[in-house]
Amino acid sequence: MQYFMKTLNLDLGNKSYPIHIGQDLLTQADLLTQHIQGRQVMIVTNTTVAPLYLAKVKALLALFTVAEVILPDGEQYKTLDTVNEIFTALLTARFDRSCTLIALGGGVVGDMTGFAAASYQRGVNFIQIPTTLLSQVDSSVGGKTGVNHPLGKNMIGAFYQPKCVLIDVDTLDTLDDRQYSAGMAEVIKYGLLGNVDFLLDLQQNIDALMHRDKALIIKAVYQSCTDKANIVAQDELESGKRALLNFGHTFGHALENTLGYGTYLHGEAVSVGMLMAAELSALEGLINDEEVQQIKGLLQKAQLPVSINSKIDHQDFMNAMRVDKKAINGEIRLILMKKLGQAFIGNDYQQHNLEQVIKDFL
Amino acid sequence: MQYFMKTLNLDLGNKSYPIHIGQDLLTQADLLTQHIQGRQVMIVTNTTVAPLYLAKVKALLALFTVAEVILPDGEQYKTLDTVNEIFTALLTARFDRSCTLIALGGGVVGDMTGFAAASYQRGVNFIQIPTTLLSQVDSSVGGKTGVNHPLGKNMIGAFYQPKCVLIDVDTLDTLDDRQYSAGMAEVIKYGLLGNVDFLLDLQQNIDALMHRDKALIIKAVYQSCTDKANIVAQDELESGKRALLNFGHTFGHALENTLGYGTYLHGEAVSVGMLMAAELSALEGLINDEEVQQIKGLLQKAQLPVSINSKIDHQDFMNAMRVDKKAINGEIRLILMKKLGQAFIGNDYQQHNLEQVIKDFL
Structure with a gap:
């Protein structure tokens, strides 16, 4: 298959980062690993996405200490308690402030992982692999991370930029039609x-x-x-x-x-x-x-x-x-x-x- | 009484702020209010400090919409759950992103209020009024905010600078000898x-x-x-x-x-x-x-x-x-x-x- 990719470099001074968009990107280890600084990598995903793409991403990270946390799927879990599960996983794995968090999933996973990365030990590295059309066009840019509170949506969070966004459009093959249309909106x-x-x-x-x-x-x-x-x-x-x-x-x-x-x-x-x-x-x-x-x-x-x-x-x-x-x-x-x-x-x-x-x- | 004050201006570019240190500062409304931009002010304090200084601080804020949240006192309450109480208070009071949080108390109150300010609607204004010697010399500078996790102290937080720190050393009159000595260390x-x-x-x-x-x-x-x-x-x-x-x-x-x-x-x-x-x-x-x-x-x-x-x-x-x-x-x-x-x-x-x-x- 032809390897086709477009890269958008976001110029944000010392917070600049690239967005790679293409097919078959989740087989290109370098694309991902060049943005990982330490040895410890935590993949955050959910119960829907994990069976589809977790093994594929882990295969790119053979040289790293990799741990994972698989969250329940759904906006109703976009809470401070769920983010705390990410902190617990990081501390249980004894990950230090040189670690990198990878968000593998849609907007909810991305928002929570980004906020966890912003807050763990006051800020660690963060990479996004958005797997829905909506998150690919919406969460890749802008640095908005966070969770809902029972009294308001997206009321708790941080502005926090990823080190890189990897958009493999092949992940859209597993997205249902209704979600795909919603992203197209x-x-x-x-x-x-x-x-x-x-x-x-x-x-x-x-x-x-x-x-x-x-x-x-x-x-x-x-x-x-x-x-x-x-x-x-x-x-x-x-x-x-x-x-x-x-x-x-x-x-x-x-x-x-x-x-x-x-x-x-x-x-x-x-x-x-x-x-x-x-x-x-x-x-x-x-x-x-x-x-x-x-x-x-x-x-x-x-x-x-x-x-x-x-x-x-x-x-x-x-x-x-x-x-x-x-x-x-x-x-x-x-x-x-x-x-x-x-x-x-x-x-x-x-x-x-x-x-x-x-x-x-x- | 003679009004005696020293001011240290921290030069952090667009995050610069003054630290005012003196006696009888909690009767000088201007010192505080000049650093408040919106109309909504949330005072965060604890059960020990509230009876001593809350009324005094509120008296400086007659022209503002003031709400308060009084947390339990002690390091064991420096948790994500307690910070969530601050979010709940802010949302219940319908405070928007133009609001200002005031931390009135020691290091635990300051750390949690700072993290709440860093995270509420992705960042609102924050003023510190530290009332213990330790917090006056330790939390006034450096922008460290955060909470403990059961698996580690200060593992969750943000670097976030206040708009101003107001140190009224008269508040040390109510600090017990052991705490005072600990600050002196x-x-x-x-x-x-x-x-x-x-x-x-x-x-x-x-x-x-x-x-x-x-x-x-x-x-x-x-x-x-x-x-x-x-x-x-x-x-x-x-x-x-x-x-x-x-x-x-x-x-x-x-x-x-x-x-x-x-x-x-x-x-x-x-x-x-x-x-x-x-x-x-x-x-x-x-x-x-x-x-x-x-x-x-x-x-x-x-x-x-x-x-x-x-x-x-x-x-x-x-x-x-x-x-x-x-x-x-x-x-x-x-x-x-x-x-x-x-x-x-x-x-x-x-x-x-x-x-x-x-x-x-x-």
């Missing part, structure tokens, strides 16, 4: 919010992407990571521009909140949320109806929901939007579209247009 | 390891210091923080020079470990440990017996232990020294004295001299 988001050329590519290639054409996936993941990196670079601590990455998310979070987490996958809620944001942009006269239909068509081709099937109370939904982390003094700040491929942080939309969108969708 | 450490002039000052003024002469305490705390800052500045991530701060600590930790934590206060164990390090230095021919006696005399005047009253097994003690965090591949790295006021990281001492010191003390 975030890919489409990058096109919609800031890159019209990428959006046109996606429109053209969406069918092949849904058939999991690897070369196209590599390009799409590379472009998504590049776009995210450019936005994050302009705003390392989320004071302004980074908010663009929340396109569709305020609506999406409100959907997840009112329907209960787990009804929609995150990417599915974001899909509906992006369409709601597009429709509000149209009502504000920023884009036209045809453009809204284009967005809807793309999401549908990606097997993503574009409407809400459950009954949601209008007032509950508004309240959920108001408690979003990005709300300021109860004012709902939304990301709207100026045109296709160009989003902005909109605060002065007409309230009746927002009400209209919610009425149309609920 | 760390003050003496700074003289011994790197500042012979300070050591001479301490020898001259130890009686007045033990009578809690406030002007002398302010000077001693200022000098200790300055010396620590200079060492830390040369070594922000503890690769080399910072190890000097562990003078007496490898012996001290082994004492705490073999006797069980709580038999000695940390400063008391360090007192014996410093004398053991001095004796080893003498056996190595680096300092003379008279200098060892000078050190012993100073520690005794500070009401600190200079010998071990309990029975400890020689082999247990050696094992405890070998598992110290600073050991490398089981080699015991010790801080020895070249001369009074000048310590260095010693690796090539004679093993039989180390055995002799342990035999003499156990």
Whole structure:
């Protein structure tokens, strides 16, 4: 098989790191081991991913002292208690501050492993091997790590950069269709919010992407990571521009909140949320109806929901939007579209247009 | 009363902060409030300190939304679970990422509050008001925050700098004699390891210091923080020079470990440990017996232990020294004295001299 790889180097001064994206990367020991400084390596994964890829990753680490911790799979385990299990595993193995943690799995494994790495002995090395499309395009860039608290999602964590991200798109072979589509929602988001050329590519290639054409996936993941990196670079601590990455998310979070987490996958809620944001942009006269239909068509081709099937109370939904982390003094700040491929942080939309969108969708 | 204050400005680039040291500082609202950016302030303290100083600090914050969390007192509560109580308090009060945490208490409160501040919403503001002599000279500088794990002390945490440290030496009025002496052990450490002039000052003024002469305490705390800052500045991530701060600590930790934590206060164990390090230095021919006696005399005047009253097994003690965090591949790295006021990281001492010191003390 041809060995095909693209590398994105994130320039973050002394925190710079490469993102390698390609096929068959989990057979290339050097790619991984060149980023490991000490001798001790802890692989953190979960019960779903371990049977699929743990042995493969361990085979790359023959020269190291390797230990593993296999966590239960699911967002409900993204807690401080689970991170403590990682600490217990590290201490039981007597790993010192020269050790390296490898996150092998999706976003939940990555977020927890990153936070454990940030906090173990006040910071040890960390490498990500994301195995879902969502984590490949979302968690590879930005340094966000952390866990949920019963009173709020992602409320505990750290900004902490990995030494390297290894994205083997072959791991997507074992991802189920629904999870794959949910990841594609975030890919489409990058096109919609800031890159019209990428959006046109996606429109053209969406069918092949849904058939999991690897070369196209590599390009799409590379472009998504590049776009995210450019936005994050302009705003390392989320004071302004980074908010663009929340396109569709305020609506999406409100959907997840009112329907209960787990009804929609995150990417599915974001899909509906992006369409709601597009429709509000149209009502504000920023884009036209045809453009809204284009967005809807793309999401549908990606097997993503574009409407809400459950009954949601209008007032509950508004309240959920108001408690979003990005709300300021109860004012709902939304990301709207100026045109296709160009989003902005909109605060002065007409309230009746927002009400209209919610009425149309609920 | 005369308002007397010394300020040490720590230059850490965009993480710079002042340490204000003086009397009657907890009546000066401006000193505190100028370092608070948002409107929400959470005071973290414990059941011992709250009745003494919580109302006083709250009185300085009339213009802010103030909440408090009062933790149980004691090193055994320095856990991830207790830090989670701080997160719960923050989320219950609906505090956002613009909030400020104030640590009001000793080292345990400071370490946990700092880690909570580092981790809440991936980092919020943090101010320290240390109320014990040990925390005033030890926790004010260096940015170490964290908690213990059942399998190891201080194994979980972050490097995180406060916005300001407010040291009101009047809070030492309520500190019991044993705790005060234990703090003085760390003050003496700074003289011994790197500042012979300070050591001479301490020898001259130890009686007045033990009578809690406030002007002398302010000077001693200022000098200790300055010396620590200079060492830390040369070594922000503890690769080399910072190890000097562990003078007496490898012996001290082994004492705490073999006797069980709580038999000695940390400063008391360090007192014996410093004398053991001095004796080893003498056996190595680096300092003379008279200098060892000078050190012993100073520690005794500070009401600190200079010998071990309990029975400890020689082999247990050696094992405890070998598992110290600073050991490398089981080699015991010790801080020895070249001369009074000048310590260095010693690796090539004679093993039989180390055995002799342990035999003499156990």
